[in-house]
Amino acid sequence: MAVLKTEQLTYVYSQGTPFEKTAIDHVNLEINEGEIIGIMGHTGSGKSTLIQHFNGLLKATSGKIYLDGKDIWADKSEIRSVRFKVGLVFQYPEYQIFEETVYKDIAFGCKNMGLDEAEIKRRVIETAYDIGLPEEILEKSPFELSGGQKRLVAIAGVMAMNPRVLILDEPSASLDPAGRDRIFDCIKAYHKKTKNTILIVSHSMEDIARFADRILVMNNAGVFCFDETEKVFSRAEEISKIGLDVPQITKVFLELKKYGLDFGKKVYTVEYAKELILKNLRERGIVC
Amino acid sequence: MLKDITIGQYFPMNSVIHRLDPRFKIVITLIFIVMLFTGESFICLGISAVYTLIAVLLSRIKFKMFMKSIKPLMPFLLITAVLNLLFMGDGEVYFHWKFIKITSDGINVSVFMIIRIVLLIMGSSLLTYTTSPITLTDAVERLLSPLKRFKFPVHELAMMMSIALRFIPTLIEETDKIISAQKARGAEIDTGSITNRAKNMVSILIPLFISAFRRADELATAMECRCYNGGEGRTRLRQLKSKLRDYTALSVTILFFVCVILLNIFI
Structure with a gap:
């Protein structure tokens, strides 16, 4: 069954002003439970706008979006619970870190979910272990860590919420090859363990090709193609034409x-x- | 919500007002403000209003934009008006309840104050709407340059001003991003109880401060890499030159100002 589904999803920025711009235009998608989806598209193709719809940070100008077959905007007051089910990790997530200790920062999302102390502790320690953060780091200030470690902490904060769908926007941007591999290994391990659905926006075709089941290619605010990895890359020439790389x-x-x-x-x-x-x-x- | 901030916004157009020398525009705005606050009667206020209206029409900026700049100051306006209305003691009494009484003086003063503040906002918005931040700081630097003789850091001040203005949109964008990121982690920022919201402000302010410091650090390095060492010996791309229209505008303003002073004396 489709865990996420969009129907004619359209979003227009600054509607009614001279700066009006359609960011996504009648997008229809179905994402299945447990899949890993790679999202590609050059700057301004609507990727970031699209993923912010999945957890209700943006509300579509028109069209519907369903999580487990339920319209996420059916009850406006329930939108916060959608954000716990669909975890979104923004680009450069290390800039959102604010707590005094790594532990507290990873726990922030869980705390907002209203979990009890024991459960929070269990989740934080487990996630930190899975993602390969040594336990003594948990009591350190996150601002003492290296860039790559900070990013892992920020990603762990969302993973600890155990969302059914985890969305990552360019998780490997501006990291060195070792850091990049580490992030992708963590995501892979997380998927293996939880079987949760994962969506990854990335510019690195190599990374996407390595483990995405299906690839969504966006172009000019619409879906260019959405198919199995193999089939998408078999259209190498078309993809090169819209400015992307295989x-x-x-x-x-x-x-x-x-x-x-x-x-x-x-x-x-x-x-x-x-x-x-x-x-x-x-x-x-x-x-x- | 943050996109509604219009302070320091510049609308690039090509009207007479836009083309005026920014130094003159600053001086004219100062005279205008003094004019507003010397006028003691409604007639004086009317003259200032006519002056503002002419300037607004000449700038060809939509009236709606001025309404937008008044909107955020609405609560302040209302409080001033209500306080004046309730506690101004003299004149004919219309309504009396305990220590509160509404009098003719009270009504007059509150209406007067509202018009005065609205005109003040419109006039000063006109300056920033028609002058780009860079030329504005250039003009401030030139106007204050005589103070250099007294070791006053004029260039440094102007540089600080232009950097501050330059970073307003950047920081607004940054704030938007941080808010989204914390909301994605379930923080209640525009929903939930007031105490919760206040607590969650911390989650926005700390990352914002950190990024502001980081940016400041990077900018300082970048400036040093380009051998920036203060205002000494710097030349500029845009030379400010005063023309006939600048003197005309200044004369007209002074004329209005004199009218207001004369009316004050004789009425």
Whole structure:
């Protein structure tokens, strides 16, 4: 069953002024329970506006949005509970940190949910452990941590709320490769453990290709395509035309095809490429 | 909600008022304010109102924009009016209850005060609406430059002013982002009880201060990288030159001011 569903979702900024701009235009989507969705699209394509609708931070100009088949705006006073079910981690989430200790900052969301002390403690410690934050860090001030660690703390704060849908806006922006891998490993581990639905906005095709089940490509306030990862990257040329990139390894294989080396399959991760090449070599009787 | 703030907003257009020398505009605005507060009768106020209206029409900025700048000061206006209305003692008594009485003087004074403040806001908004912050600070620097002789840090003051103005929109945007982020974590910011809201203000203010300090630090470094070392020997891209229209505008303003003074003396 679809956990999130949008129907003709439209949002217009500054309606009725000369600055009027349609950020998302009649978007229809269905996101299934437990999926990992990658969201791509260049700046201004409406990604950030779209994800802020999922937890009710923005209210659509027209159209509906359903969480578990229920219209999230059916009861306006219930919108806060939607925010606990759909956790949103903004871009550069480390800038929202404010508490004196890491523990308190991770606990902030849980506290707002009205959980009791024992449950909060259990969740904070568990999330910190899962995400790989050493326990002695919990009593430190978050402002003493490194940039990458701060970001992990901010993400942990939302994960601890155990939302059914976790949305992350560019979780790896401006981190070094090691920090980026660490963030994605954490998200992957979190998904494995909780089976919650995850939506990730990212510019890094490599990262999305590695673990998204389906990819949503946004362009000009609308859905350009929304399909399985493999199918999306098989449309490499169209995607390049709207100013986005496909993974480098996909480009390599597309180029190889031009030289007559057709592997017959779409390649979008380096691991898969290695496997495919080795298999091919073996078939031809070459062992290395 | 934060987008409604219009303080320091500039509407780039090409009217006569926009083209005036900013130094003259500042002086004219000062004369205008003095004029407003020297006028003691409704006739004087009428003259100031006519003056404001002409200036507003010449600027070709929509009247709605001025209403927008008055709106946030409405509570202040109302309180002034109500206090004057209730506690002004003299004149004909219309209504009396315990220590409260409404008199003809009270009504007169409160209406007078409201008009005066509205005109004040409109006149001063006109200055910021028609002058870009950069030229405005340039003009302040030039106007205050004689004070340099007394070791007054004129350039530093102007630089601080322009940096402050420059960062208003940035910080508003930042605040919006932080509010959204805390709301996403379930903080009650525009709903819930007042005590809860007040507590949650902390979750907005701390990140905002931290980011403001961070920005200040980065800006200082960036300025130093470009060898900024104060106002000594700096040349400017835009030279301010006074023209005939600037002197005309100043003369007209002084004329109005003299009228108000004369009316004050003879009526």
